[in-house]
Amino acid sequence: MPQNVEPLENLVEQFAPFPGIGRKGATRMAYEVMAMPDAQAMELAKAIEHAKKDLHRCRICQDYTADEVCRICASPKRDRSTICVVESPRDIKAIERTHEYNGLYHVLHGLISPMDGVGAEQLCFKELLARLNDTVKEVIMATSPTVEGEATAMYLAKLIKPLGVRTTRLAYGLPVGSSLEYADETTLYRAMEGRGEL
Numbered sequence: 052m053p054q055n056v057e058p059l060e061n062l063v064e065q066f067a068p069f070p071g072i073g074r075k076g077a078t079r080m081a082y083e084v085m086a087m088p089d090a091q092a093m094e095l096a097k098a099i100e101h102a103k104k105d106l107h108r109c110r111i112c113q114d115y116t117a118d119e120v121c122r123i124c125a126s127p128k129r130d131r132s133t134i135c136v137v138e139s140p141r142d143i144k145a146i147e148r149t150h151e152y153n154g155l156y157h158v159l160h161g162l163i164s165p166m167d168g169v170g171a172e173q174l175c176f177k178e179l180l181a182r183l184n185d186t187v188k189e190v191i192m193a194t195s196p197t198v199e200g201e202a203t204a205m206y207l208a209k210l211i212k213p214l215g216v217r218t219t220r221l222a223y224g225l226p227v228g229s230s231l232e233y234a235d236e237t238t239l240y241r242a243m244e245g246r247g248e249l
């Protein structure tokens with residue numbers, strides 16, 4: 052490759068690891084960036100920089116926030132007796148869209164996956180267990196109905212149940228293997244309403 056296109060190749064390398072993008076998509080994105088007006092491309096770079104610099108995990112639920120504690124954890128209107136456990140911050144957005152859940156959340160930032168070398172110690176389990184005080188009456192396992200999602204829910208339930216906290220699992224009307232974040236609001240609402248004991 053000639054020296055002068057190396058920065059372009061570098062840009063492709065940066066985009067390629069995004070889920071569902073691949074080398075072809077990454078090449079397209081790199082050329083799109085090159086076709087942008089300079090100011091727009093700089094805005095993109097700045098948006099990434101700011102998001103990474105200003106956001107961090109909420110001290111309580113591990114969702115992303117610019118403050119020490121996120122808006123949901125800080126809200127006096129939320130029901131503190133229920134914690135809904137999700138794989139990623141994206142899932143909180145999906146459940147909030149149903150407007151039916153008023154409890155708190157906990158983000159694990161992943162699922163147990165021996166194939167990918169992800170074990171319990173890499174996920175935010177410790178932080179969840181530390182939150183289980185007398186106020187918490189129910190923990191809802193809202194991980195996706197995939198092999199990893201089920202395994203994670205079962206693993207956590209085994210740790211939580213002996214503490215005397217009710218542990219439930221979403222009743223999915225979703226095909227097994229699908230992801231929570233793609234579920235429509237009605238399906239998610241029904242899954243929440245019909246949740247069962249674990």
Ligand code: ZN
Nearest residue numbers: 109112121124
């Ligand atoms: Zn929070």
